[in-house]
Amino acid sequence: MKDSYCEITEYIEKLAELSCNNNNIKPEMYSEHSVKRGLRDLDGKGVVTGLTEISSITSRRVLPDGTEESCDGVLCYRGYNIKDLVNGFMADNRFGFEETVYLLLFSELPTKEQLAEFKLALADYRSLPTSFVRDMILKAPGKDMMNILSRSVLVLYAYDDNADDISIPNVLRQSLFLISVLPLLAVYSYQSFQHYHNGKSLFIHMPHPELSTAENILRLLREDSKYSALEAKMLDLALVLHAEHGGGNNSTFTTHVVTSSGTDTYSSVAAALGSLKGPRHGGANVKVVRMFDDMIANIDIKNEDAIRDYLRKLLDKEAFDKAGLIYGMGHAVYSKSDPRADVLMKCARDLSIENGYEEEYKLYETVARIAPEIIAEKRKIYKGVSANVDFYSGLVYRMLRLPYELYTPIFAISRIAGWSAHRIEEIQCAGKIIRPAYVNVKEPHEYIPMDKR
Numbered sequence: 001m002k003d004s005y006c007e008i009t010e011y012i013e014k015l016a017e018l019s020c021n022n023n024n025i026k027p028e029m030y031s032e033h034s035v036k037r038g039l040r041d042l043d044g045k046g047v048v049t050g051l052t053e054i055s056s057i058t059s060r061r062v063l064p065d066g067t068e069e070s071c072d073g074v075l076c077y078r079g080y081n082i083k084d085l086v087n088g089f090m091a092d093n094r095f096g097f098e099e100t101v102y103l104l105l106f107s108e109l110p111t112k113e114q115l116a117e118f119k120l121a122l123a124d125y126r127s128l129p130t131s132f133v134r135d136m137i138l139k140a141p142g143k144d145m146m147n148i149l150s151r152s153v154l155v156l157y158a159y160d161d162n163a164d165d166i167s168i169p170n171v172l173r174q175s176l177f178l179i180s181v182l183p184l185l186a187v188y189s190y191q192s193f194q195h196y197h198n199g200k201s202l203f204i205h206m207p208h209p210e211l212s213t214a215e216n217i218l219r220l221l222r223e224d225s226k227y228s229a230l231e232a233k234m235l236d237l238a239l240v241l242h243a244e245h246g247g248g249n250n251s252t253f254t255t256h257v258v259t260s261s262g263t264d265t266y267s268s269v270a271a272a273l274g275s276l277k278g279p280r281h282g283g284a285n286v287k288v289v290r291m292f293d294d295m296i297a298n299i300d301i302k303n304e305d306a307i308r309d310y311l312r313k314l315l316d317k318e319a320f321d322k323a324g325l326i327y328g329m330g331h332a333v334y335s336k337s338d339p340r341a342d343v344l345m346k347c348a349r350d351l352s353i354e355n356g357y358e359e360e361y362k363l364y365e366t367v368a369r370i371a372p373e374i375i376a377e378k379r380k381i382y383k384g385v386s387a388n389v390d391f392y393s394g395l396v397y398r399m400l401r402l403p404y405e406l407y408t409p410i411f412a413i414s415r416i417a418g419w420s421a422h423r424i425e426e427i428q429c430a431g432k433i434i435r436p437a438y439v440n441v442k443e444p445h446e447y448i449p450m451d452k453r
Helices: 010-021 028-032 082-091 099-104 112-125 130-137 145-159 168-198 213-221 229-242 250-259 266-277 284-299 303-315 341-357 358-378 389-399 405-431
Strands: 055-060 068-077
Touching: 068 082, 068 099, 068 112, 068 250, 068 341, 068 358, 082 229, 082 341, 099 112, 099 168, 099 213, 099 229, 099 284, 099 405, 112 168, 130 145, 130 168, 130 284, 145 266, 145 405, 168 266, 168 405, 213 405, 229 341, 229 389, 229 405, 250 266, 266 284, 266 405, 284 303, 284 358, 284 389, 284 405, 303 358, 341 389, 358 389, 389 405
Parallel strands: none
Antiparallel strands: 055 068
């Protein structure tokens, strides 16, 4: 009886059938009423819902005759091309995530002194309240790290004496705190899950103030706290590439919507985490890795014809999860190329050599090359298709020996930088609650008294 709330009973099945039968909205009605479903027009372009200075995406260019054509994707943070930012910190052999957070929040690249001071501030905030890990994570372990992250962030509200103050200085303080502690919450939640649900040994490492975010994640996650310099640099790169993406992505738009209501920072971040958890948003790289696992288990991956046949079966819903998708291929905005995938692909090669994944890396390269051809054969597409960032991030996380359960939380650890910048921008510039219109297509009904129903 005590578990009845977990069961789908016959009564619930009946109610669900009633709900489905009474939904009369048909796909063609969206066009009839000029509704931009998913806030996208018929060509797949996003409907403009706001202004931002934080980042921009370019995937098409206008020709002299006024027509448009696809071009290589460009992603800029605060006007700086992401490839230039990456080349800058990698040329200096330093970590880039903290610098990227500074840029996104303050709209300028930090000087050496400013960056050092900012890193110290993040290190100072990288500590959870006394007994928080014991009481909120170890005593209530969960199987989904994203839900535990959301719960933990909401509980942190109770530890903040000025939780509801939405002045910019206070929101910035809260943002820096959450940016700093999200890696701890994610890794500790995973360790708790491993111990209480999988029977593994429990170990909790403390972060080191002099280490970067990427280094601390690997230090906290691994029992011996050991990692190579290349591993830390690759994780840092992944964090940089996932930190922000144009403002129109689902979780960032969620941040704008929730922030516009005037709510607190903790509620805003928890809402964004809920959005990112969805497999259509933050969980795609897990699907990519599992798809490749299935491919390796079922075909000769050195035979290109076998790979082509497998990809066709994916699209025909005859392989893997039978969803009709080649995961990691295509993007809502990019067509010719995803700049984040370009950067990650080139850097992942070195990691594949160091960690013994050369054969798997070659398989990814092959699929990235031939999948667009197969998709073009099988589908009517309005724009080009190329590998997206999830295609290679899953491989990078696999090579870093990161568990599946942390793939999406690591995305959150990175993207909270962008969420924080957008929350502050919304508070500063908008001033109105976001309230889009919906068209009601239900005919009016006369009320029916109970004894006549």
